[in-house]
Amino acid sequence: MLTRLRMQPGAALGSSRHFLSDRELPAVLARCAERSTGAVYIIGGNGAMAAASKLAQAARAGGYAVHGQPLRVIGIPKTVDNDLAGVDVAPGYGSAARWVAQTVCDIGLDLRAMRSFDDVAVIEVMGRHAGWLAAAAALARHDPDDPPDLILVPEVIFDEERFLAKVQAIHRRKGICLVVASEGIKDAQGRFVAEKLGRSEADPSGQTLLGLAPGVAPYLAARVRGQLGLRCRHLRPDTIQRSSRALASEADRTLAEQVGRAAVKAAHRGESAIMVGLARQADGWETASIPLTSVVGKERRLPARYIGADEWWVTDAFIEYARPIVGDIGGAVVEF
Numbered sequence: 001m002l003t004r005l006r007m008q009p010g011a012a013l014g015s016s017r018h019f020l021s022d023r024e025l026p027a028v029l030a031r032c033a034e035r036s037t038g039a040v041y042i043i044g045g046n047g048a049m050a051a052a053s054k055l056a057q058a059a060r061a062g063g064y065a066v067h068g069q070p071l072r073v074i075g076i077p078k079t080v081d082n083d084l085a086g087v088d089v090a091p092g093y094g095s096a097a098r099w100v101a102q103t104v105c106d107i108g109l110d111l112r113a114m115r116s117f118d119d120v121a122v123i124e125v126m127g128r129h130a131g132w133l134a135a136a137a138a139l140a141r142h143d144p145d146d147p148p149d150l151i152l153v154p155e156v157i158f159d160e161e162r163f164l165a166k167v168q169a170i171h172r173r174k175g176i177c178l179v180v181a182s183e184g185i186k187d188a189q190g191r192f193v194a195e196k197l198g199r200s201e202a203d204p205s206g207q208t209l210l211g212l213a214p215g216v217a218p219y220l221a222a223r224v225r226g227q228l229g230l231r232c233r234h235l236r237p238d239t240i241q242r243s244s245r246a247l248a249s250e251a252d253r254t255l256a257e258q259v260g261r262a263a264v265k266a267a268h269r270g271e272s273a274i275m276v277g278l279a280r281q282a283d284g285w286e287t288a289s290i291p292l293t294s295v296v297g298k299e300r301r302l303p304a305r306y307i308g309a310d311e312w313w314v315t316d317a318f319i320e321y322a323r324p325i326v327g328d329i330g331g332a333v334v335e336f
Contacts, residue, residue: 045079094252108147
């Protein structure tokens with residue numbers, strides 16, 4: 001079973017978007033007591049770590065104990081957004097990033113082949129506040145003039161006029177233009193571009209569900225068609241980018257196992273209210289126990305040193321960061 005789990009995309013335990021409120025904590029602890037639960041492992045991103053921290057605090061304040069031992073609450077990092085504090089890379093990111101890079105490479109080859117018919121393509125990838133996944137598309141480029149041509153990340157304010165001018169210039173020079181856009185890019189007024197064609201619903205915590213919004217890619221494609229008169233496709237892979245078994249990163253699988261083992265060891269040591277951190281060393285990654293209080297409320301966005309000076313691309317430093325996590329991407333261009 002463990003071998004099958006290692007190769008399985010998604011969580012065999014299931015998942016939840018439920019927002020854990022303070023009034024629900026006593027019931028959660030009561031259920032833990034009914035089952036003589038000594039340790040709780042909470043796997044996920046920023047929302048999951050916030051829930052873990054609340055549960056640990058409530059258990060401590062209420063004097064929860066099983067056989068004289070306090071409840072141990074351990075956070076295990078896992079998010080394709082890669083935006084957790086305390087980790088050099090979050091398990092889940094490597095595989096989603098590999099899917100993005102390989103798929104963008106393949107879309108670029110298709111666009112080059114269809115340049116007499118298609119002019120521009122816009123692919124939308126996940127990333128509400130952080131551009132880690134969109135940035136990974138840069139790994140699709142084997143030669144300097146290969147697609148993708150533009151990468152739009154939430155860390156850079158979206159300027160529509162500048163964007164359209166850049167697309168037009170690239171198309172005039174190459175005959176095609178491939179754009180990769182994070183779902184969470186915003187304009188100068190702080191409005192999600194994804195909602196410019198209509199508002200989206202929110203989850204119980206009040207967070208906009210961008211995957212259910214009209215979308216960045218449809219909006220940008222409509223502007224390219226309407227303002228530049230170019231044939232433009234939009235692509236919204238949605239959950240496909242985080243659920244591909246075929247394009248999973250081997251490094252990602254290894255890191256997921258590493259943080260899982262470290263979490264169990266931390267609980268056996270009696271630790272609680274911690275998340276397993278990951279730090280890159282010269283010979284691999286090292287785990288460490290990070291207090292949840294130093295993780296909750298923080299967001300690890302794409303740092304400025306990884307964003308190119310023109311704000312349309314990434315730096316060599318990002319490529320050096322991402323390649324060991326993502327792995328090699330196939331698809332060098334062959335043309336006659």
